Amino acid sequence: MSHLHEISRVRGPIEGYSLISENYDENPKFCRSGTWIGARYHASESVTVRADREFDGQRFSFGVNEFHPIAFPEAIVPIVGAPAPGLVPGSEHVRWSIEHGEPAITLTIDAGADEECPFVFAFMAPKTEGMSCEFYLHHFIARPCLVGYDLHWPKEMLAQEEACWKNFYKDLERIAHLDEVVPADLFGVPEPPGPVERRLRMLRGEPVTQIRACIHELLQLEGTGGEEELVHALSTGLAQLIERAISPFKPEGHSLHLDDIPEISGYQTMTRRGFEQAVGHGVTETG
Numbered sequence: 001m002s003h004l005h006e007i008s009r010v011r012g013p014i015e016g017y018s019l020i021s022e023n024y025d026e027n028p029k030f031c032r033s034g035t036w037i038g039a040r041y042h043a044s045e046s047v048t049v050r051a052d053r054e055f056d057g058q059r060f061s062f063g064v065n066e067f068h069p070i071a072f073p074e075a076i077v078p079i080v081g082a083p084a085p086g087l088v089p090g091s092e093h094v095r096w097s098i099e100h101g102e103p104a105i106t107l108t109i110d111a112g113a114d115e116e117c118p119f120v121f122a123f124m125a126p127k128t129e130g131m132s133c134e135f136y137l138h139h140f141i142a143r144p145c146l147v148g149y150d151l152h153w154p155k156e157m158l159a160q161e162e163a164c165w166k167n168f169y170k171d172l173e174r175i176a177h178l179d180e181v182v183p184a185d186l187f188g189v190p191e192p193p194g195p196v197e198r199r200l201r202m203l204r205g206e207p208v209t210q211i212r213a214c215i216h217e218l219l220q221l222e223g224t225g226g227e228e229e230l231v232h233a234l235s236t237g238l239a240q241l242i243e244r245a246i247s248p249f250k251p252e253g254h255s256l257h258l259d260d261i262p263e264i265s266g267y268q269t270m271t272r273r274g275f276e277q278a279v280g281h282g283v284t285e286t287g
Contacts, residue, residue: 031164113148
């Protein structure tokens with residue numbers, strides 16, 4: 001279990017609007033077709049990430065996008081040369097702030113800004129008299145994602161999409177041999193959807209076309225009967241397509257390139273959708 005977790009996520013007041021259009025024929029997405037017209041509601045978003053103490057006396061400092069501390073919310077004495085709260089390194093739209101005495105850091109993205117996923121490093125140091133928070137024993141990592149807008153689509157379009165997803169899952173259940181090659185726990189039915197389903201809902205482009213075509217062909221073969229070997233081969237291929245589609249959710253599949261960071265003690269990626277799912281709130285449409 002990660003020693004870093006989100007304790008709050010807040011959307012600021014709406015500061016503006018803009019139109020958004022998506023051509024799902026040119027860039028396919030499951031259960032959407034044609035051109036959708038919606039609205040982007042511009043508003044800042046803030047997320048607070050907190051470090052959990054394993055025992056009394058622990059203190060934390062934080063770094064963002066760089067492997068050294070810049071925020072010292074629990075420093076006993078002021079840290080000479082510590083930067084003031086402001087933009088996180090490498091970003092033009094995300095700012096950091098702290099509340100002194102709390103082992104937490106807050107990131108805020110500007111209204112209208114595209115999604116960013118900064119790395120947050122929590123450096124743990126003992127509360128030893130005279131020892132600075134700049135000296136640490138271990139560190140933990142999180143990667144919260146923020147975006148400066150919500151996307152809103154017409155309700156009737158979203159209702160059609162949800163009906164399509166229900167049929168999509170029914171089709172998967174019907175396909176012969178699929179349960180032998182795709183683990184059942186990949187699909188979280190009933191709601192809320194698991195990480196595989198969330199990944200499939202975000203998938204765009206050629207993988208969508210390939211999975212659609214494979215499912216269609218398997219359903220056609222199911223209707224005609226026979227050709228068991230071909231059915232099994234296509235089912236295996238479909239399972240491999242799905243595995244590749246969900247690979248970003250696997251711990252061994254992330255592309256963080258953190259080999260140069262020693263003794264990584266924890267890693268967690270959490271998006272706004274994932275956070276709302278975790279705390280049981282409704283999910284605002286985000287793409």
